[in-house]
Amino acid sequence: MSTSPTAPSVPVRLLICDDHAVVRAGLLALLGSAPDIEVVGEAGSGAEAVALAARLVPDVVLMDLQLGPGIDGVEATRRITAPRDGAPYVLVLTTYDTDADITRAIEAGATGYLLKAERPEELFAAIHSAAQGRTALSPPVAGRVMARMRSPRPVLTARELDILGQLAHGLGNRDIARALFISEATVKTHLGRIYDKLGVDTRAGAVAVAKEQRLLP
CATH class of the missing domain: 1.10.10.10 (Winged helix-like DNA-binding domain superfamily/Winged helix DNA-binding domain)
Structure with a gap:
């Protein structure tokens, strides 16, 4: 009995936001080799990311937190993920892993939180997870989240x-x-x-x- 051919998978449409041109270039080169990921745009600021996300309608926005002048990655995440049809998921990719940064990003609507020290295959997997709305956390970040849940810290406004x-x-x-x-x-x-x-x-x-x-x- 013959089997029907497997339907080609639809690539994840990705928007990159980082204020460092060299970092963006590195990510573009890296993700260009990734299966089933298509980079549809890049932004160098939070405001640009918000505008491009609305125009390009990516599946996932790869977001840095510190973006220089203007709105930061947390505020950009909040605006991009504001409830509406077709709002993309945001996957934070940063060097910052403090509880305050993690909490602010997740409260703003980030689906995942990855550190830039992660291996490429972990980044690829996290992007695919985020595109399906699944949480993706670097192991150190997941450890902090679990520790905080076990031993709640004071909640400050x-x-x-x-x-x-x-x-x-x-x-x-x-x-x-x-x-x-x-x-x-x-x-x-x-x-x-x-x-x-x-x-x-x-x-x-x-x-x-x-x-x-x-x-x-």
Whole structure:
């Protein structure tokens, strides 16, 4: 009995976003050898990625997090994955693996989170997984996610994280208020909540615990 020929697989349409031209060129060369992956465009900024994703309608956007001036990879991910018909999946490819970076990316809608140290075959597999809506995580990232689930860290709001970041840079209340365009009274209120959540009573203590628990990027 004869068998029908296997239907050719449809390649995954991929958009690359990285602000370094050399990195993009390397990815283009690498992915050009990948089976069933078609690079349909490349972007050097978050805004360009958002625009190209809307125009080219890729299956997956390969997204770096740090993109220089303008919106970062997290905000670009949020805009690209906003609920609508045909919205692509976003697979983060970055060198940053802090809890804060991972959490922000996943909350923004990223389907997967890969580190640039991964082997090419792992990247290819992750792209195909992302195209099917399946989660793809580098082993170190998966380990962090599991550890966080087993031992939940304090949950800080986005504003509290902003203020914590300013504390880590040594800014006082007045400078923090100016940097974030809020009042000093508001800064003090947020600081009190931060201290309560982290179980500390000093600025230095808050920064130390935040670094220990990797709450800062």
